[in-house]
Amino acid sequence: MEKEEQSYKKSKNIVGIIQSCLILILIVLIIFIMVDISRLQGTARVINYAGLVRGATQREVKLEITENQNDELIKYLDDILNDLKYQNGQYNLVDLQDKEYHDKLQILSDYWEELKKEIKAVREVGYQNTDIVNMSEIYFKMADETVSAAENYSERIAVKIRTLELLSVLDMLCLVILIVIQTLAAMKMSVLNKLLEQRAYTDAHTGLPNKDACEVLLNNKETVAKHTACMMFDLNNLKIINDTKGHSKGDQLILNFARLLRNVIPQKDFVGRYGGDEFMVVIYNTSKTEIEDILKQLSREKDRLNSSGNNMPIDYACGWAISDADSECTIQMLLDKADYYMYENKQAYKKSKKS
Structure with a gap:
């Protein structure tokens, strides 16, 4: 180039x-x-x-x-x-x-x-x-x-x-x-240049926007429109898959989950790979009810894939936050809240595994 x-x-x-x-x-x-x-x-x-x-x-x-x-x-x-x-x-x-x-x-x-x-x-x-x-x-x-x-x-x-x-x-x-x-x-x-820019903001493994693309959204200091939601996902079992079946299987797990997210989340909304096993979603002009419906659909699709003989079952922790009419916030503020709730969800998952 x-x-x-x-x-x-x-x-x-x-x-x-x-x-x-x-x-x-x-x-x-x-x-x-x-x-x-x-x-x-x-x-x-x-x-x-x-x-x-x-x-x-x-x-x-x-x-x-x-x-x-x-x-x-x-x-x-x-x-x-x-x-x-x-x-x-x-x-x-x-x-x-x-x-x-x-x-x-x-x-x-x-x-x-x-x-x-x-x-x-x-x-x-x-x-x-x-x-x-x-x-x-x-x-x-x-x-x-x-x-x-x-x-x-x-x-x-x-x-x-x-x-x-x-x-x-x-x-x-x-x-x-x-x-x-x-x-x-x-x-x-x-x-x-567009191809180069696209490559610069595209995760080569999943085809989703990469962390740099996520950062572009997060660096926008403008207040988001009302009824904008941010969701964070973290794969629970990636380390186990990497340790027991190898990193190539772990990569396949990441790819499977990326496809699952992109198939369930509406095409108009943003789905990006935020880190190794973390994914960020921004949904515009939505509601709590719609978010809950999306999470239910995501859970059903996950269960369907896991029950179809998948030897690398998908499991994830999730947290989300939505802007409302009474407060002003940025995408970064929504992500911080969603990340906090995801962390709590992950800790609850670990406790349930121990018990």
């Missing part, structure tokens, strides 16, 4: 260390997930505005071709591109930490400046004398590539988040398994 307890403590410490590490890893994973989710949300806004640049530029070119100048739309596009590059505008766009995206965005921004010059030329000489249509198509492809780069970056973040989530699930699964293992080990140790 001691080795099992040491092994349990050692494994508990190891599991505790692993559990702490897993919890720390889970916290780190959750932090990374939250950061990446925040970045993913900002990326969606960047993709959205990069797409707006693509569509709005095509609209601006069409307006210029039809001689509908729109300087506000040009400024709108300038602001968005500036915010996409430097994150210092009114649209609260985030910086995508991706080289491909930044390269595409820089090319798009530079070409926008060329396109604006071409728009100015359209206003001066008409679109037929410019390359505005062709440049518009080129710009559209550049914008499309920029959006694609941002989407690829977003997908990589999404994959990273899914990976982190999977790792988090595996981490939590490991934690659950460790908790289950720890719980099962604790339950096993609890069962072993």
Whole structure:
């Protein structure tokens, strides 16, 4: 048992260390997930505005071709591109930490400046004398590539988040398994401790509570409930059996008497082996009449066993005491009274043997 307890403590410490590490890893994973989710949300806004640049530029070119100048739309596009590059505008766009995206965005921004010059030329000489249509198509492809780069970056973040989530699930699964293992080990140790405790308070020979268990009751200093009785029994002929037939027969006599007591005394009540040949009984919520009936039944069962060819006849001295409504007492006080009456009963038995 001691080795099992040491092994349990050692494994508990190891599991505790692993559990702490897993919890720390889970916290780190959750932090990374939250950061990446925040970045993913900002990326969606960047993709959205990069797409707006693509569509709005095509609209601006069409307006210029039809001689509908729109300087506000040009400024709108300038602001968005500036915010996409430097994150210092009114649209609260985030910086995508991706080289491909930044390269595409820089090319798009530079070409926008060329396109604006071409728009100015359209206003001066008409679109037929410019390359505005062709440049518009080129710009559209550049914008499309920029959006694609941002989407690829977003997908990589999404994959990273899914990976982190999977790792988090595996981490939590490991934690659950460790908790289950720890719980099962604790339950096993609890069962072993209960068995050990049961052994510590159980008389190995009779299976009844031993003297330590009796002492637990006797050390309780609280006043017992009214109508609680304590009985003491002492085998009269154990020494004779031991001297004439051997201690193994004496042990058998003790076992027979223990079984007799346990069969007659109600199961709800306490029956314990107080000493070598002494037995202690505590009966709750009883009366003098019930005690007397129990003693009569015990005597009848004893006589029945002794008359059935038993070569080790059972004989005992008994004393008992019961709490009443007029006095307060503890189990120890009841036992002392019962022990005194048992002693008187035993002395009377010895005198009758001599005479």
